[in-house]
Amino acid sequence: MAATGHLQRISASLAVFLGLFGILQTGNCDEQVPLILWTSEGISLPSQSPPTAGHIVEQQQLAAYLEKALTEGPRNVVLFLQDKMSIEDFTMYGGAFGNKQDSVFPNLEGALMSSSSPLVLPAVSWPASNAVIGQLQDQLETSPLYMDPETLSQLRLNASSPALLVFRLPYGIGADLMSAKEILSGNDEVIGQVLSTMKAQSVPYTAIYTALRPSREAASLSIEAGLGGGRSLLQARGGYRERERERERQRRIKEKAEIYGPVEFKEGEDTCILLWAKGLTVSILRSGSWEVQDLTSSTFGKEARLKLDGSRCDKTKARLVLNYEDVLRHRDFKLIFAMSQRHYKVSARRWFTLDAVELEYDGNKATFNGSRNIYAPAEYSYRCESVTNFRWPLLIPHSSKDPANQWRVSFEDFQIQGFNVSGSEFSYASDCAGFFSPGIWMGLMTSLLMVLVLTYGLHMIMQLRTMDRFDDPKGPAISVPQTE
Known part of the structure; x- marks a missing residue:
């Protein structure tokens, strides 16, 4: 009987969920994002x-929902924060969510099925979803930890002390919608990995899945996916498509405007140092596990309030100092880039190098050497897809005893220029990618193998020899005398 009642509650929750999604599918969701909240298996919340x-759920109402859930539920919160998401992502690509059988959300659906009291908010204003981290931080009275599935397995959680674990998920739409489907499927796999790790640690948790911005307009998605927008006259389709193209153009212009600019340091009125990265995270090893913090939003963008005190530059030396507050429990935290340039006689030109990346925290210093791997012509900028001190490191600690061995620094899509800056834009970039890519090496090795086989075959052919004497069938047979 208990199992039957539980299944009935799950069916009722999913029915409400699907009903709300179905009703909102035809609505205008340009300014809203969905939010889904559930708890770990075996934990129930008041409905x-x-x-x-x-x-549309606004910020104050959303705070009331979260406060009630955290007051009576687990205070270990796992927040899956996607860059963009709209209701159509579920109706188009979901299995239980929509009419399609090939769902890209099997892990999310399984988590909702196992939860006895999931909460689904199909329409939350995106300013309210942007404030979710701040609301959770205030209610839990703890700082967020930006994690990935690999580092989560090294973290030991305690049910008695609250924790806010944030997992950033990407979202992108290319020339066709298959790219969005693949990315959503990959995000669902990340959700499955995280939930499996939490289950293995036997720590109850509250999970939230939402986004920062809506992904696309409902009408645009329906037309591009071939779902149709209802009945329409053939002669009216041309004008409708023109409107959809204009909406798509405006969306791309808006997305381009959202790309943040680089960190810019000026000496007087002239810019002399530029720094940009798509992602910036720092980690410290404590008690055998890595604590991670994302500094991207604190460093770049309009919301960043970054101080550059201590930075300086001249013709041969440049020093960029990024000052932070309260990073990984350190009140005063600095990230320093020390660069220099000089003339090299062998190449007959000037080069600049990133001599060191330093971390200063509460009077301590950790130093990474970058001069061996990070360099470019003095009139260029330096760019690399990934700059880290682990996993193919470009930043090397000075010694095995340096405190840098307890730290991890990671830059994604990193670009820096400390000399010969013109205006506020980077010069031509010297990329870190080597000339011999894996594909080129594969082609060279295959060609070399074929040449060796051909050479061996020619050598064998050239070693063939004919007999000096042949047996003539018309003449006397060759006899070999036998001697006793």
């Missing part, structure tokens, strides 16, 4: 009535 169809 919270979802909003009525068409109602």
Whole structure:
């Protein structure tokens, strides 16, 4: 009987979930994102009535939902924060969520099925979803930890002390919608890995899945996916498609405007140092596990309030100092880039090198050497897809006893220029990618193998020899006398 009642509650929750999704599918979701909240298996929460169809949950109402869930539920919170998401992502690509059988959300659906009291908010205003981290931080009274599935397995959680674990998930749409489907499927796999790790640690948790911005307009998605927008006259389709193209163009312009600019240091009125990265994280090893913090939003973008005190530059030396507050429990934290340039007689030109990347925290210093791997012509900028001190490191600690061995620094899509800056834009980039890529090496090795086989075959042919004497069938047979 208990199992039957549990299945009935799950069916009822999914029915409400699907009903709300179905109602909102035809609505305008340009300014809203969905939010899904559930708890680990075996943990139940008091049921919270979802909003009525068409109602948009604002920041104050969302805070009330979260406060009630965290007051009576687990205070270890796992937040899956996707860059962009809209209701159509579920109706187009979901199995239980929509009409398709090939769902890209099997792990998410399984988590909802195992939870006794999931909460689904189909329409949350994106300013409210942007404030989720701040609301959770205030209610849990703890700082967020930006994690990935690999580092989560090294972290030991405690049910008695709250924790806010944030997992950033990407979202992108290329020339066709298959790219969005593949990315959503990959995000669901990340969700499955995280939930499996949490289950292995036997720590109850509250999970939240939402996004920072809506992904696309509903009408645009329906047309591009071939779902159709209802009945329409053939002669009217041309004008409708033109409007959709214009909306797509405006969306791309808006996305381009959202790309943040580089960190810019000026000496007087002239810019002399530029730094940019798509992602910046630092980690410290404590008690056998890595604590991670994402500094991207604190360093770049309009919301960054970064101080550059201590930075300086001249014709031969450049020093960029990024000052932070409260990073990984350190009140004063500095990230320093020391660069220099000089003339090399062998190449007959000037080169600049990133001599060191330093971390200063509460009077301590950790130093990474970058001069061996990070360099470029003095009039160029330096760019690399990944700059880290682990996993193919370009930053090397000075010695085995240096405190840098307890730290990890990771830059994604890194670019820096400390000399000959013109205006506020980077010069031509000297990329770290080597000339001999894996594909080139594969082609060279295959060609070399074929040449060796051909050479061996020619050598064998050239070693063939004919007999000096042949047996003539018309003449007397060759006899060999026998002697006793």
